[in-house]
Amino acid sequence: MFTGIVQACLSVKSMETKPGLTTLGIPMLPVLGDDLQIGASVAVDGVCLTVCRMEGDMAYFDAMVETLRKTTLGNLEEGKHVNVERSMKAGDEIGGHILSGHVMTTATIVKVETSENNRAVTFQVDPSWMKYIFPKGFVALDGCSLTLVDVDKEEGTFSVYFIPETLRLTVFGSKGLGDTVNVEIDAQTQAIVDTVENVLQDRLKETVQSLLAAGAIDLS
Numbered sequence: 001m002f003t004g005i006v007q008a009c010l011s012v013k014s015m016e017t018k019p020g021l022t023t024l025g026i027p028m029l030p031v032l033g034d035d036l037q038i039g040a041s042v043a044v045d046g047v048c049l050t051v052c053r054m055e056g057d058m059a060y061f062d063a064m065v066e067t068l069r070k071t072t073l074g075n076l077e078e079g080k081h082v083n084v085e086r087s088m089k090a091g092d093e094i095g096g097h098i099l100s101g102h103v104m105t106t107a108t109i110v111k112v113e114t115s116e117n118n119r120a121v122t123f124q125v126d127p128s129w130m131k132y133i134f135p136k137g138f139v140a141l142d143g144c145s146l147t148l149v150d151v152d153k154e155e156g157t158f159s160v161y162f163i164p165e166t167l168r169l170t171v172f173g174s175k176g177l178g179d180t181v182n183v184e185i186d187a188q189t190q191a192i193v194d195t196v197e198n199v200l201q202d203r204l205k206e207t208v209q210s211l212l213a214a215g216a217i218d219l220s
Contacts, residue, residue: 002043004096004138004145006083006170008032013058015078020065024049024076029057032086041087041101045171046143046182047071048101071103071182072142083143083170096145097138103182105129107141110157112177119162120149121172125183127156132185132193140184144170 010032014025024044028036036042036059040051049061068074076082088094111122123141125133130153133139137148139158144166150159167173175181 001088002048002085002099002101002143003088003092003094004099004140004143006085006144008084009081009170010084012076012078012080012082015076022063022068023052024061024063025058026061026082026084027057028059032084033057033059036086043083043085043099043101043143045072045082046099046101046140046184047073047103072106072180075180081171081174085143097186099140099143099145099184100187102184104185105183106180107183109175109177109179109181117164119167120159121162121175122150122157122159123181124155124157129183129185130156132190133158134189137189138186141181142171143182144172
């Protein structure tokens, strides 16, 4: 589990590509390497990966073909920076919101507005995901917990604001128009929306069946 508070923005130093598998090498020491062990979970741009090897200050992570296909990790190149967060421990402060590191989809930056002290960025996502996106709700973008501001369900867009500190500490300081990000929808929001949707569908079916039985409607 993760909190969506990015701990470091680190460079991908190596990428080893094999059929159906890419191994990422990221220098976790000394920034985030204390007590890091093989088998530990680390969020890389919001994707939960497992440490499979450690050499010197480097930690290596295997990304399977499904992960590469469904997330932005499939477009990574050596030298690119990624958001990194180690898994939370019992007693850690939860400054963002609970995340699993399981990316649902990706979004594309379609608008950037920069003012003196912050930056407003608008993202576009597949419309099917917009039912989980509400103003003042939560979303994780590249593993960064953010609060939604403007939401346009018809256009499939939503906006978030970045303060200078977030831009300085994360990959969003270098993101621009056309760039894509990993999206993890808030699990609690998704559960509530799906439950309400299922209940309403069941009630509608029951109502139609009752009307048919009573002869109130005729489908012949």
